[in-house]
Amino acid sequence: MLRVIAIDGPAASGKSSTAGLVAKRLGWAHLDSGALYRALTLAVLDNIGEGGRGKGDAWSGSRIVAVAERLPVRLVLVSEEFRPEVAGVDVEGAIRSERVTRHVSALAAIPEVRTWVNAQQRRAVEGVKVGGGAEGVVVDGRDIGTVVFPEAPLKIFLTATPDERARRRLSQRGEAVDGEVVRRESQALAARDAADSNRRIAPLKPAPDAVLLDTTALTLEQQVARVVELARGLFPG
Numbered sequence: 001m002l003r004v005i006a007i008d009g010p011a012a013s014g015k016s017s018t019a020g021l022v023a024k025r026l027g028w029a030h031l032d033s034g035a036l037y038r039a040l041t042l043a044v045l046d047n048i049g050e051g052g053r054g055k056g057d058a059w060s061g062s063r064i065v066a067v068a069e070r071l072p073v074r075l076v077l078v079s080e081e082f083r084p085e086v087a088g089v090d091v092e093g094a095i096r097s098e099r100v101t102r103h104v105s106a107l108a109a110i111p112e113v114r115t116w117v118n119a120q121q122r123r124a125v126e127g128v129k130v131g132g133g134a135e136g137v138v139v140d141g142r143d144i145g146t147v148v149f150p151e152a153p154l155k156i157f158l159t160a161t162p163d164e165r166a167r168r169r170l171s172q173r174g175e176a177v178d179g180e181v182v183r184r185e186s187q188a189l190a191a192r193d194a195a196d197s198n199r200r201i202a203p204l205k206p207a208p209d210a211v212l213l214d215t216t217a218l219t220l221e222q223q224v225a226r227v228v229e230l231a232r233g234l235f236p237g
């Protein structure tokens, strides 16, 4: 049995925080697939530039994959946490910038990019199975249960209202959570969700057998406890 827990959901639904804490409690590794899309976006912005988006523009899939392989862009397992690296430098901090956030959905809509990212994720999980101390991997993203690991025995789809997600994102950044700012952040999140949900390839949507978890009224601790409980029922210790 593949020891993977897939956690999908829209931006700022708490996927990565939940996945990281679930992994810690189970003694599993954590892989944030969005971090790889972000690291690749950072590498592309620094090495190719913003480019256009039309036919034959600078952001072609093959050119991006070539940059990813050359630098390289990769995931490195450090203390049960897969961290994104560009040319040997840890970029976990740099990939959260506004500039990367603004461009990442466009890059994630390119089919060759998704094929490359998916291969990295599968390889990372294989590596954990073969040599690592972890017993499995909690992977979070948008298409983990539908495309990357459809055979994962436990699939969770997290949701929360856009306003609640905006509030969480703002307080995470240490910013004031007042009405107008929440409205703007909520609109930006909704725009990114729309881009991720409406793309032709691997759109954001729950797998048919995913457990839907609306976290609007849940604390992080409550949602983590729920996933851990489901995992303990499914994966023999």
Ligand code: DC
Pocket (backbone or CB within 6 Å): 011, 012, 033, 034, 035, 037, 038, 104, 105, 108, 140, 141, 142, 143, 144, 192, 196
């Ligand atoms: O979860 P995040 O905000 O760090 O993800 C960044 C972007 O990457 C997001 O806009 C959509 C894309 N993404 C994706 O298309 N598929 C994934 N499995 C993970 C992220």
